[in-house]
Each structure stands twice: as C-alpha cells, then as structure tokens.
Amino acid sequence: MKALLSGNEAIALGAYHAGIRVATAYPGTPSTEILTELAKHDDIYAEWSTNEKVAMEVAIGSSYAGARTIVSMKHVGLNVASDPFMAVAATGVNGGLVVVTADDPGIGSSQNEQDNRYYGKLAGIPVLEPNDSQSAYDLTMYAFELSEKYDTPVILRSTTRISHSKAVVETDRERPQNLPALGFKFNAKKLVTLPAHARELHKVNVERLRKLAEASDEYEGNEEIFRSPDFGIITAGISYQHAMQIFPDASYLKLTFSYPLPENKIRDFASKVKKVIVIEELEPIMEEQIKAMGIDVEGKKYLPLCGELSADIIRKAAKAADWPGNLEHNDNLEPDYFPPRAPALCPGCPHVGLFYTLSNLAIRRADDDKKLIINGDIGCYTLGAQPPLNAMDACGCMGAGIGYSQGMYHAGLNQKTVSLIGDSTFLHSGMTTLLNAVYNKAEGLTIILDNSITAMTGHQPHPACPYTAQRKPTKAVDLVAVCRALGADSVETVNAFDMKALKDAVTSNLEKSGVNVLIVMGRCAAINKEGRGQKMFCSPFDCVKCGTCLKLGCPALKIGSNGTVEIDQDLCFGENCAICAQVCPKHAISKLDGGN
Amino acid sequence: MDIEHGFDIVLVGVGGQGVVLASDILSEVAMRNGYDVKKTDTLGMAQRGGSVVSNVRIAPKIYSPIIDRGDANFLVGFEKLETVRYADMLRTDGVTLMNDSKIDPVSVSTGKGEYPSDQAIDAEIAKYADNTIKFDATEKSHELGNVKVLNTIMLGALSFFLPFSVSKWNEVLAERLPAKVVDINLDAFKAGRAIILDIISRAEPADLSGDVEEEKEENNQYYM
Ligand SMILES: Cc1ncc(C[n+]2csc(CCOP(=O)(O)OP(=O)(O)O)c2C)c(N)n1
Ligand code: SF4
Numbered sequence: 001m002k003a004l005l006s007g008n009e010a011i012a013l014g015a016y017h018a019g020i021r022v023a024t025a026y027p028g029t030p031s032t033e034i035l036t037e038l039a040k041h042d043d044i045y046a047e048w049s050t051n052e053k054v055a056m057e058v059a060i061g062s063s064y065a066g067a068r069t070i071v072s073m074k075h076v077g078l079n080v081a082s083d084p085f086m087a088v089a090a091t092g093v094n095g096g097l098v099v100v101t102a103d104d105p106g107i108g109s110s111q112n113e114q115d116n117r118y119y120g121k122l123a124g125i126p127v128l129e130p131n132d133s134q135s136a137y138d139l140t141m142y143a144f145e146l147s148e149k150y151d152t153p154v155i156l157r158s159t160t161r162i163s164h165s166k167a168v169v170e171t172d173r174e175r176p177q178n179l180p181a182l183g184f185k186f187n188a189k190k191l192v193t194l195p196a197h198a199r200e201l202h203k204v205n206v207e208r209l210r211k212l213a214e215a216s217d218e219y220e221g222n223e224e225i226f227r228s229p230d231f232g233i234i235t236a237g238i239s240y241q242h243a244m245q246i247f248p249d250a251s252y253l254k255l256t257f258s259y260p261l262p263e264n265k266i267r268d269f270a271s272k273v274k275k276v277i278v279i280e281e282l283e284p285i286m287e288e289q290i291k292a293m294g295i296d297v298e299g300k301k302y303l304p305l306c307g308e309l310s311a312d313i314i315r316k317a318a319k320a321a322d323w324p325g326n327l328e329h330n331d332n333l334e335p336d337y338f339p340p341r342a343p344a345l346c347p348g349c350p351h352v353g354l355f356y357t358l359s360n361l362a363i364r365r366a367d368d369d370k371k372l373i374i375n376g377d378i379g380c381y382t383l384g385a386q387p388p389l390n391a392m393d394a395c396g397c398m399g400a401g402i403g404y405s406q407g408m409y410h411a412g413l414n415q416k417t418v419s420l421i422g423d424s425t426f427l428h429s430g431m432t433t434l435l436n437a438v439y440n441k442a443e444g445l446t447i448i449l450d451n452s453i454t455a456m457t458g459h460q461p462h463p464a465c466p467y468t469a470q471r472k473p474t475k476a477v478d479l480v481a482v483c484r485a486l487g488a489d490s491v492e493t494v495n496a497f498d499m500k501a502l503k504d505a506v507t508s509n510l511e512k513s514g515v516n517v518l519i520v521m522g523r524c525a526a527i528n529k530e531g532r533g534q535k536m537f538c539s540p541f542d543c544v545k546c547g548t549c550l551k552l553g554c555p556a557l558k559i560g561s562n563g564t565v566e567i568d569q570d571l572c573f574g575e576n577c578a579i580c581a582q583v584c585p586k587h588a589i590s591k592l593d594g595g596n
Numbered sequence: 597m598d599i600e601h602g603f604d605i606v607l608v609g610v611g612g613q614g615v616v617l618a619s620d621i622l623s624e625v626a627m628r629n630g631y632d633v634k635k636t637d638t639l640g641m642a643q644r645g646g647s648v649v650s651n652v653r654i655a656p657k658i659y660s661p662i663i664d665r666g667d668a669n670f671l672v673g674f675e676k677l678e679t680v681r682y683a684d685m686l687r688t689d690g691v692t693l694m695n696d697s698k699i700d701p702v703s704v705s706t707g708k709g710e711y712p713s714d715q716a717i718d719a720e721i722a723k724y725a726d727n728t729i730k731f732d733a734t735e736k737s738h739e740l741g742n743v744k745v746l747n748t749i750m751l752g753a754l755s756f757f758l759p760f761s762v763s764k765w766n767e768v769l770a771e772r773l774p775a776k777v778v779d780i781n782l783d784a785f786k787a788g789r790a791i792i793l794d795i796i797s798r799a800e801p802a803d804l805s806g807d808v809e810e811e812k813e814e815n816n817q818y819y820m
Contacts (some may be wrong), residue, residue: 004620004627108638132634165636165661166620168627244659310662330666332724335684336716338677339709341610341701343646388706550706555645558705568699570743 005169007162010133011072011100012037014140017173018096019180020044021067024055026428027457028074029109030163031102035072036460039469043175048460048469051398051428052077056084056099063088063097063153064191066182068144072100075116076397080429082119085153089123090201091191092151092208094184096144102158105281106308111378111397113306115282120155120259124209126216127155127259129237133167135221139256141173142221150208150215155259159281161238161308213260222262224269225252231324232273234266234286234297238309239279245311246318247325261289270295277323281309298323345383347556348532348573350451350496350522354420355384355391356552356583357502363416363510364391372416372510373408375401377430379422379456380524381449388551392420399429406433406442416510419446423479424454424462431486437515438487445509445516446488450479451496451524459527479519489514496522499582525573532574534591536581540564542588549580549589565589602631602655603758604663606685607750609674610699611645614747617772618672619650621751624768626654629760634661645702647678666724672754674733674746675699680717686725693753693792694721695746697734729753731791737784744777745784752788756796762789 005013012034015023023046025035039046049055052073059071073081078101085099101119104110120127128143130136136158143154189197216222232251235243236258243252253269255262270276270290278287278299287299302317303309318325345352358364363372376382376392377400385392394404405417421430426448434446454460461467466476483491490512494505502520509518523531538549538557543564549557550565556573557580560566567580567589581589605622609615616637623635635652651663668686673679673694686692703709712720721728733749740749748769755765769785770778 002627004624004633161636161661165634166623167634167658167661168632238660241659241661245664310664311660312662312664329664330687332666332684332686335681336720338681338712339701339703341645341647341677341681342703343611344702346645387708388702547707553702553706555699555702555705558700559707571699 001171003169003171004166005133005137005171006033006164006166007130007133007136007158008033008102008164009037010130010136010169011140011156011158013171014137015070015098015144016041016044017171017175018141018144019068019176020070020144021095021179022059022062022069023047023071024049024058024062024069025072026050026052026055026077027454027460028052028077028102029457030104030158030160031072031074031077031100032457032460033163034070034100034102035469036458038070042470046469048462050463052081053084056081056088059097059099060084060088063093063095065095065184066180067095068179069095070098070100070140072102074110075101075103075114076110076112077101078116078119080398085119086123087193088153089125090193090198090205092204093147093153096147097153098140098143098147098156099153100156100158102160102163103282104160106160108160111395113282115285116155117157117259117285118283120157121285123153124205125152125155126150126212126257127157129157129256129258130162131237131240131254131256132162133165133169135256136162137169137171139221146215150212152208152212157237159238209260213263216257216260217262217264219257219262221256222265223252223254224265225254226272227251229272230274232269232276233279234269234276234290235279236286237281239281242309242311242314243279245326246314247323250325255286258286261286263293266290266293266295270297277321279303279309279314282306342386343383344386344553344555345380346525346573347554347571348525348528348577349380350520350524351381351384351449352389352552352554353496353499353502353522353579354447354449354506354520355381355389356579357499357506358418359389359391359551361506361510370415372418373405375404375408375417375419377401377419377421377425379425379449381420381422384420386553388553398425399433402430402433402437402446405444405446406437406440409442409444410440417444418510419444421446421448422455423448423450423452423464426479427463427477431482434483434488434515434517435486441515443513443515445512445518447506448479448483448517448519450519450521453524453527455524455526459524483517483519487515488517491517491519493519493521496520497577497579499579525577528576531576533576534593535569535572535574536567536578536589537592538565538567538580538589542586544586544588546585549584552579552583554580602653602658603670604668605652605654605670605672605754606663606668606682607650607652607672607674608678608682609648610678611639611648613648613674614744615648615650615674618747618751619652621768621772622652622754623654624772625760625764626652628764628768632656632658634658636661647681649682670754670757672750674750676717677701677711680712680720683721683724686721688725690725690727691757692721692725692728693750694728694730695733695750696730697732729792729795731795733788733791736787736791740780740784740787742777742780745781748781748784749788749791752785752790753792754788755785756789756792
C-alpha cells in the first residue's frame with residue numbers, strides 16, 4: 001500500500017511492523033510523533049516516560065526481557081539518557097533495541113545544534129541514517145535485525161528534515177501474527193557491569209565493532225550508483241536528496257549504514273572515480289574517517305559546519321569549489337526587510353501574567369547589581385525572555401535553572417534570584433535539583449508554571465496528568481505534595497489569571513527566607529477549550545493609548561487605526577483569561593457584552 | 597509549469613491558520629493522482645503564532661523536499677505580511693494567491709515595527725513575479741461562519757490551477773477532517789474555487805498567463 005508518511009510516521013510504522021512490544025520516549029522536537037503514532041496501537045505498550053534517561057532504562061529492561069523495543073528522543077535527549085545508553089552499549093541486548101535520535105540541524109526548535117552520529121562512535125554501536133520516509137520505514141526493520149544479530153543497540157539517526165517531511169512510502173510489510181516468546185536470559189557476566197565483567201565486555205564490544213564494519217560493507221542499502229568516472233559523491237541522510245538536485249549525473253556512494261563505514265566499498269568507489277567529495281550535514285564525521293583511510297576527499301572545506309544543508313547551499317559550495325553540476329539557477333534578488341513574526345505566547349496563555357508580574361517588580365527594574373535575576377528553563381515559557389516581557393536572564397537546558405540559582409547563591413552573589421520551571425520540566429529533571437537546594441541550604445524561590453501539560457512539544461501528558469500516552473486513566477501526582485516531600489520550607493499555589501493574587505504571591509514569596517516553591521496554576525490555552533467565556537473588548541472612548549496592556553505581548557491586542565487598542569476577536573481567548581482587563585489602568589477593557 | 601516538471605508550491609501563513617493541514621491535504625490529493633510528492637514544513641519554535649511555511653513538491657520524481665528560492669510555481673499566502681516575506685521563493689512566471697487580510701505580528705502591535713503598506717507589498721512581490729491574485733478569504737470564512745475554514749478556502753482557490761479533479765479533493769477533505777466540519781469545509785473549498793473563477797472571468801485575458809487560461813476551461817467542468 002502507498003501512503004504519504006512523515007519520517008516519524010514511517011519509523012513508527014516500521015517499528016510496529018517489526019513486531020515491537022514496547023515503545024518509550026520523552027517528547028522533544030523533532031522526535032515526538034514517533035511515540036504519538038505508536039501509542040495509537042492497542043497491541044503494543046507505549047509510554048511517555050518522565051525523562052529520556054528513564055525512557056532508555058525502561059527500554060533496556062524490555063529488551064532484556066526479550067521484547068523488540070524502540071526508544072525515541074530528540075538529540076539533546078540522548079545527552080540525558082547517555083548513562084544507561086553507554087551501559088547497554090556495553091552489555092548488548094536480548095530483544096532488538098533501537099534508539100532513535102532525531103537531530104535538529106538548523107535549530108528549528110532546540111537549544112543547540114549537535115551531531116549525534118558521534119554517539120555511535122562513542123558507544124561503538126551502529127548508526128543508520130534514513131534519507132527519506134521510505135528509507136526510514138525500511139531501515140527501522142533492518143535496525144531490529146542488526147540489533148539482534150550483533151547483540152547491540154542500534155542508533156537510528158533522523159533529522160528534522162527527515163522526521164518532519166512527508167513522502168510516499170510503499171508499506172509492504174505486516175506485523176507478525178505471533179511474536180517470539182519472551183524470556184530473560186540469566187547471565188550476570190553480561191548484564192551486571194561490575195568492573196571485572198565490564199573489562200571483558202569492552203573486549204567483546206571492540207570485536208563486535210569489527211564485525212559490524214564487515215556488515216556495513218555487505219549491506220546492500222550502502223549503495224553504489226555509478227554514472228561518471230570523473231566525479232563521485234559519498235553521502236548519507238537527507239544530504240543525498242539535496243545533492244541529487246545539483247549533481248544528477250555524478251556517481252554516488254549513498255550510505256544508510258554510516259557507522260562503522262563500509263571501508264572496502266569506499267576504497268573501491270574512490271579507485272573508480274577521479275574526484276570524490278563527501279556531502280554531510282553538520283560535522284565532518286565521514287570525511288575525517290575517509291581521510292584517515294588515506295583517501296583524498298573534499299567536503300567541509302566548502303560546505304558549512306553549521307545549519308541545515310539545502311540544494312541552494314550545496315550549489316554555492318559547488319561554485320566555489322568548482323564541482324561539476326547544475327549550477328545555473330534563477331537567483332532572485334534578496335528580499336526586503338519586513339517586521340519579523342516571532343513566535344509568541346498564545347492569547348490566553350497562563351504564563352503571561354507571571355512574566356508581566358515579574359517584569360514589573362521594583363527589584364526587576366533596579367540597577368544590574370541589584371536587579372532580580374530570573375533563571376529560566378525550557379518550554380513555551382522560554383518565550384517570556386523575548387520583548388516585551390524580557391523576563392528571563394539565563395536558560396540552558398531542561399532542569400538547569402534551579403541549579404543556576406543555587407550556584408549564584410553559593411558563590412555569594414548579593415542579589416535575589418528566582419528560578420522558573422514548567423511542570424513537565426520540573427518532573428523531568430527539576431526534582432533532584434530542588435532536593436539539592438534543600439539539602440545544601442540554597443535559599444531561594446522556585447516558581448513552577450503548572451499548565452497541566454507538556455505544551456511546547458505539542459501537548460503530551462506528564463506524571464501530574466491523570467491519563468497516560470495511551471489515554472488510560474492513571475494516578476496524577478500532586479505537585480504540592482512532591483515539593484513538600486522534597487523538603488521545601490513552603491509550598492503555595494496561585495491562580496495564573498488573577499493578577500492581584502499573582503503579584504502578592506510573588507512579592508511575599510521573594511521576601512521569605514528558606515527554600516520556597518510557588519506553583520502558578522492555569523491550564524494551557526490550547527487544552528483549555530471548555531472555559532473561555534465572552535471575548536474581551538476595548539472601549540475606544542476609555543482607552544488613553546498608554547500602551548500598558550501591549551506590554552503583555554498578547555497577539556490579540558493591537559493598535560487600531562485611531563491609535564487606541566483593538567482586540568482581535570478571532571484571536572482573543574476570552575474572559576477566563578482577561579489579564580489585559582486587569583492591567584488596564586483605565587478599566588477600558590471588559591467583556592464584549594459587559595460594556596459601560 | 598507542466599506536469600513533466602511538476603509543481604513547486606509554497607504555502608505560508610501564521611501559526612494557527614491551518615497551513616500545515618492544507619499542505620497535507622494538497623500532498624495527499626497529488627499522491628492519489630499518481631505523482632511523487634514531498635512536503636516539508638518549517639514551523640519555527642513550535643507554532644505559537646510565528647510564521648509557518650510549507651513546501652509541497654509534486655512531480656514524477658522528487659529528491660529534496662525543500663523548494664529552492666526562485667523555483668516556486670505558486671505562492672499561496674494565508675496572510676499578507678507572510679506572503680510578501682516569502683515572495684522571493686517565486687519563479688518569474690510564478691503565481692501568487694494572497695489572502696488580502698492582515699494579522700499584526702507582536703513586533704507591529706507593540707509599535708516596534710510597521711506593517712508594510714499594500715503598495716510596498718505589491719511592489720515587493722512584483723520584483724519576482726507578475727501574477728498576483730488577491731482576495732479576502734478571511735472575510736469569506738466569517739461569511740461561512742468559521743474562521744477555521746480559511747485554509748480550505750485557500751486550497752479551493754489553488755485547486756483551480758492544478759490538474760486534480762474536484763472529486764479527489766472532496767474525497768481527501770472528507771477523510772482528513774473531523775466528520776462534523778466536513779460539510780462546511782466542502783462549502784469553503786467550493787467558495788475558494790468560485791472566488792478565482794469570478795476574478796478570472798472578470799479579468800482581461802492579458803492579465804493572466806497562458807496556462808491559467810487553458811486550465812480554466814478544463815477546471816470549470818469539475819466545478820459543476
Ligand atoms: C532533554 C530535553 N528533552 C526534551 C526537550 C524538548 N522540550 C522542550 S521544552 C519541553 C517541555 C516543556 O514542558 P513544560 O515544562 O511543562 O513547559 P510548557 O511548554 O508546558 O510551558 C520539552 C519536552 C528538550 N529541550 N530537552
Ligand atoms: S501552547 Fe499553552 S503554554 Fe504554550 S504558549 Fe500557548 S497557551 Fe502558553
């Protein structure tokens with residue numbers, strides 16, 4: 001059957017058809033939809049784990065039990081999961097274990113750009129790289145076979161452009177009717193990583209990698225396409241597709257099993273083609289290895305190390321390097337400048353009131369050496385760093401903000417800090433850090449932005465939600481109880497849409513000594529469909545054009561033709577937000593039917 | 597612009613306007629008409645009201661999913677500022693279908709930037725291509741009683757220029773949309789086609805490229 005599938009949908013279907021029993025993940029762009037898709041099947045178990053490390057550990061246990069298992073995450077997720085990942089790379093598997101890392105070249109929606117093909121080298125395990133949805137589907141199947149045959153976890157490395165592009169896929173397989181029986185294989189020398197065992201395992205791993213290099217050479221998906229004796233390209237992943245657009249007449253060594261490299265195939269290809277170039281996105285991983293084989297290739301001398309590749313970028317490199325290809329193109333003039341449309345917090349977003357409150361505090365407006373430092377975290381609320389709210393000063397990776405504040409405290413910075421963290425992020429990696437503040441007595445306020453969902457990545461449930469990835473009812477943990485149990489001196493909650501209460505709660509909590517937590521509660525607008533109420537309206541007679549409400553940065557508010565504020569009725573969330581009405585000093589904003 | 601070379605179509609708009617769903621539906625229709633299709637979306641950081649761009653490539657065989665600057669046969673703009681922002685994607689003989697309606701970005705509503713004038717928008721688009729068709733699809737969606745059908749109106753308008761039968765479009769719309777909004781979307785699709793039919797039947801033939809005139813005849817039949 002032919003279907004139009006995204007790379008993620010193709011990976012999910014490939015895994016389903018490969019007979020997986022278990023799928024685990026923590027959401028993260030561009031990997032999220034793999035688990036969302038798998039969760040739709042009743043005949044497998046799929047979970048949103050609390051974080052990637054946990055997802056990896058659950059997946060490893062499932063593999064040890066003999067089940068084919070897939071665990072998926074975004075590139076930085078593998079940083080979080082790297083400890084159990086390195087352990088399973090050493091022990092090997094039982095049921096096939098596929099680790100999907102979806103990298104984000106170009107940083108469409110991430111905090112950094114990193115090339116996770118290095119993890120294959122680090123762990124000494126194979127890396128497979130799909131170049132479109134069809135190959136994502138096919139490679140997922142192959143990944144399980146490889147994993148079981150060589151007793152190794154396998155990295156399936158996607159990128160945003162593969163994961164989020166749709167293409168036609170021939171989905172020719174079916175899920176097996178009967179899955180192989182489960183069975184844990186008792187073998188402490190393999191599964192208990194005592195130093196004595198681990199030393200032996202490392203030797204086994206080195207030998208495994210040598211065999212995998214042979215497998216890479218034999219794999220038919222590492223395909224030579226011979227067209228020209230003059231110019232040849234070694235490439236993998238999406239880069240192949242872009243390259244074909246510029247160099248349709250070149251010879252290709254098109255790789256999908258890219259670590260370990262198929263050395264014999266590469267030597268053979270290079271001997272048949274006069275000039276060989278390597279086209280790969282981000283790091284020169286293949287290029288360096290091929291050069292180390294003593295083969296003369298060009299690549300990153302002309303191609304960028306940063307960002308996504310495209311046919312356009314490759315064409316420019318080809319011109320500079322004098323590579324032969326389709327270099328003629330209608331190069332349009334550069335576009336004029338137009339005002340940007342940066343992403344903004346939604347109308348009705350429960351995060352807005354808190355940021356507005358923080359940015360208007362007197363200590364936030366003080367000189368730099370007295371000013372309140374806001375250590376933020378990752379989620380929709382990171383948008384609070386942007387104008388007009390400007391209420392975040394540092395944000396590195398998930399869970400880091402609470403730790404930053406503690407470091408500033410212990411360093412002796414004579415200035416107040418506050419840590420902001422989303423509910424999903426707190427449960428992902430904020431709890432141990434709060435515990436650290438309690439144990440090591442780092443005084444300070446942590447504010448948890450509880451919008452009842454993991455919003456940033458498309459609204460996945462987390463452990464404080466009453467249902468699971470597969471929509472089964474479950475026990476929702478109580479954030480207040482969690483924070484109390486971790487030892488916080490005080491834990492308060494406040495309504496995210498009550499501006500007065502917010503201001504009082506933030507001010508009083510900032511004055512307290514000890515380790516304190518304030519939980520700001522308000523449902524994410526995207527899942528708050530029930531309670532919107534009447535739309536808001538700004539009276540042009542009462543508006544004095546002071547611009548106070550515009551400092552909320554709400555997309556529904558704009559300056560109308562006569563200079564007063566207008567509220568876009570299509571965008572306005574409604575009276576159950578009404579933050580604008582609360583900040584307007586002239587009470588010009590009210591419910592649509594509640595006029596003067 | 598012919599079937600052999602295929603169609604490179606750029607759809608742009610603001611997060612929440614349904615650009616991604618529209619490009620999904622367009623791609624599905626193209627696939628069911630026997631083409632190779634690739635589509636790719638750029639959403640920026642999630643989708644919180646930022647600009648959204650979808651590339652849909654339709655041809656007998658496609659490699660890269662990304663449309664090169666200067667290659668797009670169609671630019672389908674759901675909002676004026678976003679349309680002009682991506683006008684450099686157009687080929688010289690490309691056609692722009694623009695919803696003549698604006699949504700201020702926060703940079704404008706907070707007074708940090710100025711929304712470009714209609715003249716500036718027209719001039720910028722004209723830098724790259726001649727054929728622009730403007731119509732107020734947002735107003736039409738209000739008339740139909742649901743702003744959410746904006747994307748289907750835009751698809752209806754685009755469909756006029758593509759060699760896919762209305763029955764295939766209707767089939768995919770009915771499959772992809774929740775049952776309770778199928779009817780209103782089928783109406784919106786028709787309305788989009790009617791807008792183009794109306795504009796084109798009133799225009800001087802010289803205003804339009806040859807292909808458009810030829811296809812008009814053919815497409816009118818489907819419209820019945
Ligand atoms: C290690 C890691 N995993 C996943 C992500 C992707 N990601 C970004 S923010 C976020 C969670 C956001 O949820 P929450 O903290 O509840 O904030 P909200 O978006 O709901 O405001 C996730 C999963 C990431 N950046 N880093
Ligand atoms: S999706 Fe939810 S949390 Fe994110 S900006 Fe919108 S309302 Fe706020």
